[in-house]
Amino acid sequence: MIIVLRPDAKKKDIDHIIDKVKKLGLTPMVSKGVERTIIGVIGEEDVLRVQPLEAYPGVEKVMPILKPYKLVSREFKPEDSIVNVDGVKIGGKRIVIMAGPCSVENFESLLNIGKSVKSSGALVLRGGAFKPRSSPYSFQGLGEEGLKYLKDVKKKTGLKIVTEVMDTRDVGMVEKYADILQIGARNMHNFNLLKEVGLSKKPVLLKRGISATIKEFLMSAEYILSNGNFNCILCERGIRTFEDATRFTLDLNAVPVIKKMSHLPVVVDPSHGTGKWDLIPAMSKAAVAAGADGLLIEVHPSPEDAYSDGEQSLLPEKFDCLMKELKLVAEAVGREI
Amino acid sequence: MIIVLRPDAKKKDIDHIIDKVKKLGLTPMVSKGVERTIIGVIGEEDVLRVQPLEAYPGVEKVMPILKPYKLVSREFKPEDSIVNVDGVKIGGKRIVIMAGPCSVENFESLLNIGKSVKSSGALVLRGGAFKPRSSPYSFQGLGEEGLKYLKDVKKKTGLKIVTEVMDTRDVGMVEKYADILQIGARNMHNFNLLKEVGLSKKPVLLKRGISATIKEFLMSAEYILSNGNFNCILCERGIRTFEDATRFTLDLNAVPVIKKMSHLPVVVDPSHGTGKWDLIPAMSKAAVAAGADGLLIEVHPSPEDAYSDGEQSLLPEKFDCLMKELKLVAEAVGREI
């Protein structure tokens, strides 16, 4: 931690800070420059981080040096983590494709989509039973009934299931049906929900909040790991910027950045990230080339009849075509699908 | 709703859309231009809004004309709403100041701050018993014990209490102690929590998410009103931008914009909005001049010992001084404090 003092800081202000640092069991190193004094602090930075140092008299700014997260960091665990989803490994050489409708609508349609994406090479079925919708007047999902359909399709196809949980009260129920508990972008800062899934035995897929920095994203993952659940998959799904040609700005830079900072697997959701079905193929290939460990893609046989997000769903035949292209790109970067 | 077709849209695509619109009980108005065809739809726009029109063949884009919210809109209720908080009216001529520590730390200190801000003119005491913290290793709040302290300080000072609720499971408990249920910025899109407080009898103070547009902010308020609770206060607290000289960018433009679009009262939180105590006085005066109905200000007698957010807390004497200045600005714009 570096504490930069104001040019007009008084001696008693400086002494007061040095005193405080020592009382916390840390070692202050004072450098008096021509323009201002700087205090470097050696020792366990976490002890200091919780102190509101910028509120001390004479302090201009405080610059943390160490990262605020631990368990998720590459330093903590240098080798890549592989998350085992009921036999499907995420984070290894094989890039895992998760596909399916935005919302679970009915059993028949879900089964058809499941069979179709499986035959194209997907290993995980995605589909929402609880839907976070901006409008209280929009379709809110089938709830537990939808979860049952998902589990039934798993039985019939062998696909693993990823589905969202939105409420601390529902974690126990969703756990019974899902293979991966998804935390949506809007709940990335719902800390109580993070704690609950951190206590679960099931793998968690954590989506990045639309205005979350990568550091904040990793801090939210730290909530999950620090509660005991190390089976955490990170998902880039687009951030909010000024650009309006896409619904969000899918931030593929996040893939190599997270790989550098963390050992956790990273997947990409180009459907929500771009909001336009015709951009999904290009951005899926780019995500794989950038090093993603998996993709989440919305597929619907009749987008115009989808209960939600039809405009960002691929037709099954387009998805099948894309899978063939993705295989070539995966091989070009030393991976497989 | 305006449906703009691609220049290469085929006749059967256009007929298909017209057909769909008619089946929904709406009236399509087709305009064939030189470059492309446009279909205007007359009637209840909500019926159409839930259709994924951009997924239809031949469609280039869809432009909604009506607003997606109703109950919160000025059109629905032209006159200003006044929220009655156990006798204190928010949204009328008097600008209501809510002040107090970021976190409730202990009874003694809370009572002292309460007495102090009351004597300076505050009518509501703010203080968090449940704290959303980015790090799992930071102080998470005193929980129900903190709520009890708040209620006790209310008894001794007459100040009304605003405090945050973060979990659907806690709404019933927080309701017993608080006069206003606060929904934090990180939970503005926690729809299940919005529904729960929408079912409550207590007024709600809804903070704008750091990356929420004003339209999305109003949609979240619509969740509360549509569940039956019309006592909703909106709070601008800073949005995330590229600027890093302030912690967030307090968006005062939101005040006159919301006043134009909605009948709900609007308050401003310059403490979280700027993240720096020395910017609070200027931005508080600006908020009042812009038309805010109230302010939420963090006050702490010893910011360097605060459990959270010390760097954005005013000393009681600085707060007292600010209150005097605010009175003058309030009068200059025809209000009072």
Place this chain on the structure above:
Amino acid sequence: MIIVLRPDAKKKDIDHIIDKVKKLGLTPMVSKGVERTIIGVIGEEDVLRVQPLEAYPGVEKVMPILKPYKLVSREFKPEDSIVNVDGVKIGGKRIVIMAGPCSVENFESLLNIGKSVKSSGALVLRGGAFKPRSSPYSFQGLGEEGLKYLKDVKKKTGLKIVTEVMDTRDVGMVEKYADILQIGARNMHNFNLLKEVGLSKKPVLLKRGISATIKEFLMSAEYILSNGNFNCILCERGIRTFEDATRFTLDLNAVPVIKKMSHLPVVVDPSHGTGKWDLIPAMSKAAVAAGADGLLIEVHPSPEDAYSDGEQSLLPEKFDCLMKELKLVAEAVGREI
């Protein structure tokens, strides 16, 4: 300057950096922590700033401590600067209002607006003869003819003139007619143009770029001062964010932030900042309450006939009414208009 090394930095990497720092005549202070080594550098930070330290082997990040600007900083000149515009002082107790049309359209109309805003209390006339337009097909301004009209209206009304210069080749010409040379937001990073106006004797009004941090804004002003022109006025005019209810997000936080960091006067342009005439009154009052030294307001007697930006122009009678309200707010914060 603080140089933070990677946890895996080797001894020879560290020695290499220490060596380099010493060769530059600076003093390295090495702190070896448990997790990583940190090198603080004492001395003239500018010498080091131009070195690409992050490219050195073993370096994780580099954190500058001092500010990259000098002449514009409060440390360089603690008291407020007052810019004298042909007798009108900007930066003193009096808040200076600059008003007029977006574009100069013809002499008659300009004179009428000039007379009108003067009678309402404006001291400076604004109006563009060179117009930066997003579309090559839009009206691009009257050029030198427009400048002549401005000078003629100055003669008849006594108003000082502020007008934009967009091209290094035009600085000499615009200087002959204008009292203040305006650098538009789109040219805040046009460094050659900054150098040219830095060599001028005329005061400069520098607008903040729509995506410029306040630090970058001050660096652009440093270009002007370092070329010899200390008569520089800074203008906040809205930044680009995700919010689309306003054309830009007028960032009033910039006013107190700049006042803290710099001695230069700060004015606010609520017309461009919001893009909506009906938001101008609220945001003008807020700007004055926040501490602005002046305002730039677009006024047009027939906004629907304006050649540009009619939607953000006030009618003269609305402007007159606003001036009366602004006087009250100015007095409430110890200023005058």
Place this chain on the structure above:
Amino acid sequence: MIIVLRPDAKKKDIDHIIDKVKKLGLTPMVSKGVERTIIGVIGEEDVLRVQPLEAYPGVEKVMPILKPYKLVSREFKPEDSIVNVDGVKIGGKRIVIMAGPCSVENFESLLNIGKSVKSSGALVLRGGAFKPRSSPYSFQGLGEEGLKYLKDVKKKTGLKIVTEVMDTRDVGMVEKYADILQIGARNMHNFNLLKEVGLSKKPVLLKRGISATIKEFLMSAEYILSNGNFNCILCERGIRTFEDATRFTLDLNAVPVIKKMSHLPVVVDPSHGTGKWDLIPAMSKAAVAAGADGLLIEVHPSPEDAYSDGEQSLLPEKFDCLMKELKLVAEAVGREI
């Protein structure tokens, strides 16, 4: 153009607008809904676009339907444009790599880098003789001397030259040495400079402004084409967002979006886009997979001695290695390098 009226618009307001539209030679189509009236306008939208319709009484908002650009649009020219740079074709099957130092520093070093990148497969040499620098105290480039070095290296290596021009006064000079005139991100809205290069016979590489929407980017290209120069290459180089783990957010979504909207070739600059050399390989591969027609990569044999941007330069051996990987990805998506 769709004109949406306020719910309280009066009949005379509506009549006034209809009148205006007719006078402009256009056809208004009026739809009276339950809540509000909407006027669709058929005909040449450009005539109307320059009218400040939102300033008309009774108007709530105006929604343009057609795109504001023409010559750059896919509709204007459905097939891909190929820009011929002195024999090197940009926009065809071959992906063109442009590499070299950020700044031209001296002849010897430039020649060595040139030989090196050529042997790795680059076809164009990049290097700045005029450097836009945020600080007036940073190295500003060698000017014409640097241009001479570039031309000399071209003679010795056969590499084509791309270099930046920053000032309208320098276009004639830079044209004599360069094969491609580069307009930097900071000048994307320097309209006079755009006009000058639009009058040139040399191809132009236009970089996207850091806060420019894709639509605005295309409008700036329209300035170049409408002045007669159709040899325009668009370059995505990162936009400004809240994320600070990268220097900018390289927006690869722009590649497929621009391909959909325009016929012009698109190249990507991962060096400036990310600001970190260790992210360049991943993002270069992703750019190629997304469909880019070329890449601009900074290469320097001793990044720590570079005069600028050393932290985002690749070592020649790393660049060589990347070229081999890029070839595989290019083939996987049906292209070649």
